[in-house]
Amino acid sequence: MRLTADDFAAYVAAHQTALLRFAVVLCGDRHLAEELVSDVLVKAFERWTDVATADHRHAYVRRMLVNHYISWQRKWARQRPYGDEIVDCAVSDRAHELAERDALLAGLRRLPRQQRAVIVLHFYEGLSTDETAETLGCRPGTVRSHLSRGLAAPRIDYTQREAPDA
CATH class of the missing domain: 1.10.10.10 (Winged helix-like DNA-binding domain superfamily/Winged helix DNA-binding domain)
Incomplete structure (x- = not known):
């Protein structure tokens, strides 16, 4: 099975909105959610062969998003008080x-x-x-x-x- 950038583009077109909504609910900040989704999609593209051959692509990417959010929170928790984001x-x-x-x-x-x-x-x-x-x-x-x-x-x-x- 040959995987191409077109396959990735089709996945993003089909799931980007759902991933963004999920990220907004997860982190409570639309701008941060856009950044998280962007970072995760870059990582997914870099590992597209692994992602595309997974049984459930969307679940795989959603887990990447949760993991990235949790690790991001750990990284910045010392610099920002927790829960100070304001939702627009x-x-x-x-x-x-x-x-x-x-x-x-x-x-x-x-x-x-x-x-x-x-x-x-x-x-x-x-x-x-x-x-x-x-x-x-x-x-x-x-x-x-x-x-x-x-x-x-x-x-x-x-x-x-x-x-x-x-």
Whole structure:
């Protein structure tokens, strides 16, 4: 099987939008997401023979994206306080929807990178616990633990914010 740059271009045309949406949800910043996707697609092109011969190309590239995001966070965690990114949001008449979206993204930003990756893979991408564990290279029990802890944190913060003033 001869793999060409045209094969790679076809893959990018078919999956770039999905990868960008996934990256935005994963990292909470559109500009950073574009940079992550760009970096990962360069790496995928360099390893295109390995990527193209994988059973599930998109899953392979998505895992590359998660790994790159996690390693990027490790690299820059010492230089930037965690969770200080601001998500660009347009203000419109759908204020309630945007407020809920902002609260959800803020909750995701406060989570440690592994918990965020698990929640995004499980709920946004719709992967099962086993598929999420396989994507992240960990055990299903670890995924369940990250899910439980990740889901508990925003819920606690949300209930404290909704408490009536005394």
